[in-house]
Amino acid sequence: MSDRTVLVVDDEFAIRDMLRMALEIVDYRCLEADNIQDAHAIVVDQRPDIVLLDWMLPGGSGIELLRRLKRDEATREMPVIMLTAKTAEDNVIQGLDVGADDYITKPFAPRELIARIKALLRRAGGAEANERMQVSELVLDSKSRRVFLADEPLDMGPTEFNLLQFFMAHPERAYTRNQLLDQVWGANVYVEERTVDVHIRRLRKALSAGAKDYSGLIQTVRGTGYRFSARGAPTG
Incomplete structure (x- = not known):
């Protein structure tokens, strides 16, 4: 049995049961909750590696738990x-903006969900060959998975960290959204292109939160996608 633990939060027993069987087939330990109160207690007590969170739940929405x-x-x-x-774009963007790393709409194929879980777990635990990368006063430490600006830590989610890590390892080259999905999310993971835009926006916000605004490092390339350029670092 793998040491990876997945918490499934859904009020439909049939969905929890289907996911439990699919997860156990790939040797993941499965925890279950049907409301946000029990789910939060499990998160605090057992610290799962990843959470599969339904949007609509009794006693409060999944978004409420996500914010918490x-x-x-x-x-x-x-x-x-x-x-x-919920397939409306506004709802999807809301979930990503609050902090979700990915989303999948029902009904879904268990194999697709398992692929996304594996990709997220790889990203959360992975590291580039260069353990420490630096542009001006911005420092990314792959070993501790922390980003510093002028020696002060920046608040950044795991997906934004992985995006920045990839960009810093491959500067001055323009990447399409599909290329970024393949490189950062994984080639076999089914994520829509607009997900990249949401996480780019969150990465820029994180880079602008320090003593100096480093959001200009992430440049939009019209008609292509995005590029990381040290020329976007603030001067003075």
Whole structure:
């Protein structure tokens, strides 16, 4: 049995049962909750590696729990995939903006979800060959998975960290959204292109939160996608 633990939060027993069987087939330990109160207690007590979180739940929405997890320093970097029947773009963007790392709409194929889980867990635990990369006063430490600006830590989610890590390892080259999805999310993971735009926006916000605004490092390349350029670092 793998030491990876997945918390499934859904009020439909049939979905929890299906996911439990799919997870156990790939040797993941499965925890279950059908409301946000029990789910939060499990997160605090057992610290799962990843959370599969339904949007609509009794006693409060999944978004409410997501906000709570992302506000808490102890659970802020815990990967979360939203499970939702809501397909409207505004709802999807809301979930990503709050801090979800990915989403999948019902009904979904268990194999696709498992692929996304594996990709997220790889990203959360992976590191580039260069353990420490630096541009001006911005420093990324792959070993501790922390980013510093003028020696002060920046608050950044795991997906934004992985994006920045990839960009800093491959500067001055323009990447399409599909290329970024393949390189950062994984070639076999089914994520829509607009997900990249949401995480780029969050990365820029994180880079602008320090003593100096480093959001200009992430440049939009019209008609292509995005590029990381040291020329966007502030001067003076």
